[in-house]
Amino acid sequence: MKIYLLFLLIVALHAENKYTSNQGECTVDSTEQHCLKKNQSVEEDDDEPVFYEEDEIAEDPSEKWKGREALFQWDPVKVGHERRIEVAPGQTVSMVTAAVKPKAFLIDNFLTEAECDHVINKALTNGLHDSSLHIDPETRKSKQYTQGHSNSAIGDFRHWDRNQDGEATIQEVKRMAEKTIKLYFNESDIKEMFEILKINTLDDGIITRDEFTTMNTAGLSQYMNDLREENPRFRDRFSEQIWLRQGDSSDRVMQGLREKVRKLTNLPEYIVNGGEALQVLRYQPFGHYHAHFDSQDKEAHPDKPMCCHMDPEASPDNCRLCRLVTILYFLSDVEEGGETAFPVADKDDYDHEEFRKREKDDLYNLSKFCHNATLVVKPKKGRALMWYNHHLDNNKWLGAMDYWSLHGGCDIIKGTKWLANNWLTAPTAELAHIDSLYLSVEAPGAF
Numbered sequence: 114m115k116i117y118l119l120f121l122l123i124v125a126l127h128a129e130n131k132y133t134s135n136q137g138e139c140t141v142d143s144t145e146q147h148c149l150k151k152n153q154s155v156e157e158d159d160d161e162p163v164f165y166e167e168d169e170i171a172e173d174p175s176e177k178w179k180g181r182e183a184l185f186q187w188d189p190v191k192v193g194h195e196r197r198i199e200v201a202p203g204q205t206v207s208m209v210t211a212a213v214k215p216k217a218f219l220i221d222n223f224l225t226e227a228e229c230d231h232v233i234n235k236a237l238t239n240g241l242h243d244s245s246l247h248i249d250p251e252t253r254k255s256k257q258y259t260q261g262h263s264n265s266a267i268g269d270f271r272h273w274d275r276n277q278d279g280e281a282t283i284q285e286v287k288r289m290a291e292k293t294i295k296l297y298f299n300e301s302d303i304k305e306m307f308e309i310l311k312i313n314t315l316d317d318g319i320i321t322r323d324e325f326t327t328m329n330t331a332g333l334s335q336y337m338n339d340l341r342e343e344n345p346r347f348r349d350r351f352s353e354q355i356w357l358r359q360g361d362s363s364d365r366v367m368q369g370l371r372e373k374v375r376k377l378t379n380l381p382e383y384i385v386n387g388g389e390a391l392q393v394l395r396y397q398p399f400g401h402y403h404a405h406f407d408s409q410d411k412e413a414h415p416d417k418p419m420c421c422h423m424d425p426e427a428s429p430d431n432c433r434l435c436r437l438v439t440i441l442y443f444l445s446d447v448e449e450g451g452e453t454a455f456p457v458a459d460k461d462d463y464d465h466e467e468f469r470k471r472e473k474d475d476l477y478n479l480s481k482f483c484h485n486a487t488l489v490v491k492p493k494k495g496r497a498l499m500w501y502n503h504h505l506d507n508n509k510w511l512g513a514m515d516y517w518s519l520h521g522g523c524d525i526i527k528g529t530k531w532l533a534n535n536w537l538t539a540p541t542a543e544l545a546h547i548d549s550l551y552l553s554v555e556a557p558g559a560f
Contacts, residue, residue: 181546182381183509184437184539186501189216192459200373208377208499212458212488214517216501219490220377223497224370229444231366232357233531236393239560241353263330266293267337270325281320294337295471296347297481306336346480350402352522356390356559359535360551367391374440374535377499384437387422387549388537390559393444396451396522396530404456404477404521407536408502409433410514422538422549437511437539439518440499441532447492448528454479454486455520465516483523492530503539510542 187196187208194210200223211217224232266272273281273289281289286303290296298306307315310332314324345351357363359371375385409417411433420435421427441453456476457463468476476482483489490498500520506512522530538549 182383183545184381184384184505184511185379185509186216186505187218187379189213189218198377200376201369204373206377211490211498212455212500212517214459215455215515217455217458217488218499220497220499221493222495223373223377224442224444224495226495228366228370229442229494229531232370232391232393232442232533233444235357235364235367235560236355236395236531239355239357241355241393241395243353259331259335260329261331263334265334267334268330270322273320273325274322279322281325283315283318286315286320290337291475294341295475295478296337296341297478306333310336345399349405351396351400352402353395353397355393357393357533358559359388359391360386370535374537377440377497378438378537380438380537383548383552384537384539387552388535389422389436389551392534392536394530394532394534396525396532398525398527400451400522400525400530401480402522403479404454404519406502406514406516406519407434407439407534408436408514408518411541412513420538420540420544422551423540423544423547425550427550435511435538435540436502436536438499438501438537440497440535440537442535443492443494443496443498444531444533445492445529446494447525447530450483450524450526451492451528451530452483452523453490453492453498453520454483454523455488455517456482456486457517457519458486458488459517460487463517465519477521479521479523489523492532506542508542510545511539512541 189210189212192210192213196208197205198208199205204225206220206223209219211219262268267289270281271277272293273285275281275285275288283300283303287298287300290298290303303315307313310329312329312333314320314328320328340347342348357367359367361368370391371385371388374388375382378385411418414433417431417433419427419432421432422435424432456479457468471477474482474485476485479486490496500518501515502518503514504512522532538551540547
């Protein structure tokens with residue numbers, strides 16, 4: 114019995130973690146300055162991920178992730194730099210640097226036509242839901258709007274009379290809406306607004322200062338805010354979506370895509386398998402998503418020390434998104450529009466704090482300023498676009514957010530766009546010993 118117990122102890126001491134590899138065994142490619150692992154495979158076992166309680170956390174941060182394979186990022190080298198990567202047996206793709214800031218790469222033909230169609234059909238079979246609110250125009254016409262004078266900027270005639278000549282023209286009203294509430298109207302939008310609110314001061318094309326003093330600016334303010342929140346054209350986002358599983362409970366095609374991602378990113382298996390479910394989106398005419406970030410910076414959210422993918426009690430109020438990399442799949446061609454745009458990619462003079470003030474034009478608005486962006490990528494069926502949302506720290510764990518990763522989707526002008534977001538989450542150094550919740554349970558509500 115003693116010999117048997119000793120044998121069990123030796124086996125336990127030599128057992129490897131499911132997602133641990135020999136970090137010291139690598140060679141360095143002097144051209145690309147990255148570690149090439151001699152053995153890309155990892156030992157598989159049936160152990161469930163371990164979730165640690167706070168009192169089990171070691172004091173020395175390095176003790177938390179000792180023996181766990183760290184993160185990896187490709188060096189972009191320069192725009193146009195090309196690498197050849199085998200992502201599946203018989204499928205080698207070209208990965209081309211699209212930007213250095215953020216580190217962004219284009220991979221044409223990453224998905225086969227059959228894989229694209231499979232994802233779309235799976236989404237249609239399970240049913241998409243609207244990711245935006247929409248109020249019927251007839252409902253808006255019958256709504257009772259506030260009466261009176263607005264105390265906001267909309268109630269100040271100086272914002273209407275841009276050239277200070279005592280009169281506001283339709284063009285000046287358009288500019289007022291852009292500057293005060295970031296709405297980009299055309300002339301028919303303005304006429305419809307005044308008609309719905311039964312305001313006739315613009316019937317002759319001009320609003321005088323005297324007319325303005327009795328005009329229902331409170332109702333105008335409410336109407337414009339409603340448009341900003343509810344109308345598909347003016348919302349920050351207008352699309353339909355569904356979440357699809359990629360893990361063991363999914364089908365062979367979905368699992369195969371995840372394996373291709375592992376080879377494309379060169380990230381540890383526990384990172385790729387611990388990523389989120391695949392978000393599939395359909396954008397139809399007027400569909401868009403204004404510029405945004407896919408992740409959240411630790412420094413900007415000191416009250417949210419925990420990453421959402423590691424916290425069983427996660428909610429938007431107590432955790433932050435920790436998405437290291439986005440791999441965007443274009444699942445269809447688009448007749449016109451639907452580009453993915455990065456407003457500040459590779460802009461050396463970019464200052465995020467200044468940019469967010471929107472003092473000149475609202476470059477977040479990709480319905481209006483899509484082609485002002487410094488990187489604009491057209492949809493192409495089978496194409497993947499990959500970028501890093503964060504830098505790595507000195508120990509190769511999740512570091513500061515890359516604010517050059519600001520991006521969004523431009524308006525669909527003609528046709529339909531299908532795409533999917535594959536988000537790979539990752540830990541900071543102090544959380545690197547904790548497994549992603551998605552390793553054991555895929556996202557609730559995913560199909």
